[in-house]
Amino acid sequence: NPENCICTEMVAVESPSVLTKSSLNEQIGDSSDTYLLEKSVMATDILENVGDIWDASVDKEAYLRAKYDNFCYKPEEPYFKHVQPLERSKLKQRGCRKKLPQIIMPGARKCGTGALLRFLKIHPNITGAPEEPHFFDQRRANLTTSDYSEKMPYSTDSQLVIEKTPTYFYRPHNTPQLIKDEISSDTKIIIVLCDPVRRAVSDYLEFIWREKRRSEKHVVGKKLDSFEHLVWDHATIRGGINQLNEMIDVGIYAKHLIRWFDVFSRDQILLLDGTLLLTDPLSELKTVERFLGLRSFFQKDHFSMNEERGIFCMDFPSEYCLPGCKGRKHPHVDDKVWASLCDFYAPYDRSLEQMTGKHFSWVGKCASQDQ
Numbered sequence: 001n002p003e004n005c006i007c008t009e010m011v012a013v014e015s016p017s018v019l020t021k022s023s024l025n026e027q028i029g030d031s032s033d034t035y036l037l038e039k040s041v042m043a044t045d046i047l048e049n050v051g052d053i054w055d056a057s058v059d060k061e062a063y064l065r066a067k068y069d070n071f072c073y074k075p076e077e078p079y080f081k082h083v084q085p086l087e088r089s090k091l092k093q094r095g096c097r098k099k100l101p102q103i104i105m106p107g108a109r110k111c112g113t114g115a116l117l118r119f120l121k122i123h124p125n126i127t128g129a130p131e132e133p134h135f136f137d138q139r140r141a142n143l144t145t146s147d148y149s150e151k152m153p154y155s156t157d158s159q160l161v162i163e164k165t166p167t168y169f170y171r172p173h174n175t176p177q178l179i180k181d182e183i184s185s186d187t188k189i190i191i192v193l194c195d196p197v198r199r200a201v202s203d204y205l206e207f208i209w210r211e212k213r214r215s216e217k218h219v220v221g222k223k224l225d226s227f228e229h230l231v232w233d234h235a236t237i238r239g240g241i242n243q244l245n246e247m248i249d250v251g252i253y254a255k256h257l258i259r260w261f262d263v264f265s266r267d268q269i270l271l272l273d274g275t276l277l278l279t280d281p282l283s284e285l286k287t288v289e290r291f292l293g294l295r296s297f298f299q300k301d302h303f304s305m306n307e308e309r310g311i312f313c314m315d316f317p318s319e320y321c322l323p324g325c326k327g328r329k330h331p332h333v334d335d336k337v338w339a340s341l342c343d344f345y346a347p348y349d350r351s352l353e354q355m356t357g358k359h360f361s362w363v364g365k366c367a368s369q370d371q
């Protein structure tokens, strides 16, 4: 379904007619844009509940109560959809307001942020922007942080608000500083990194998909360059990987990450392995729960592998698989170009491991694309 395939989560946000743009924040007399994480990050729920299974994790009725008894949206399957707000009186009664996100997921693009956000939004204590706000990278001059918070969903004090915009990771260069200055110095950052060679191919598939949609709209089709052609440097006689191409540049993770490390303390940044997210989503979700101090919700039997598509889908609280634009079949890349890409990224991957002190599952395993 092409509508579901817009990879930037373009879900229309329906506002009830009684709510004006200035929304409930003003009516409630709340001007605090930032909501510190004190409560959530310091939460010890997870520690208190070690070995204790939350009913909401196993029983659908209990889940619906945990998610919606203190929430600002009506239940709607799949339960990551937080689209239809409650009536105005209920919103007020529950203390629902739009606030700036406490957690930002800046990418990297095509490393699984879409799957991660949708899964996380199932958690009873998480809500998130329905679309990518692109506030810092496509900002019109007169936009303020209150315009930004308008793009966020309503939330109560028991929900954390996440936004993901996968371009922030690499552009604009001062996004980390802007987040610190304009949202809060307490903002939590979740960065998903994945095999940069595979990521570049995924980026290319997205590019092709968008170009095809564009040419369908404008009737005229243009011949699209192959992946191999685009990533190769044709300007020099020796050739090699064209690192000026954005598809390549994004995967030089160490270079971009340094700016995030410069601005935020290490305990504010969670680095996830997108390659693991694809093969073992539960372990990465558990890591996020711990990082945010959330009560442990996700369980092994919430997920199962869809053999046909080769991706994990959710079975609880309802069945859900990401649309076909996520988890696409990748084409075979020319072996010489593949090997060059592996060689190109290897030193940057080593720097990444050195600077983070973390081992990433793809590092050192780039030899064959068909593994």
Ligand SMILES: Nc1ncnc2c1ncn2[C@@H]1O[C@H](COP(=O)(O)OS(=O)(=O)O)[C@@H](OP(=O)(O)O)[C@H]1O
Pocket: 007, 008, 108, 109, 110, 111, 112, 113, 114, 115, 166, 201, 202, 203, 205, 206, 277, 278, 281, 311, 312, 313, 322, 325, 326, 327, 328, 329
């Ligand atoms: N469970 C599940 N379902 C579907 N897809 C999954 C999942 N887990 C991880 N992934 C990987 O997510 C890749 C798309 O990445 P993003 O969502 O970050 O893309 S985007 O930047 O937001 O457009 C997507 O890339 P492609 O395989 O190239 O489509 C997947 O590798």
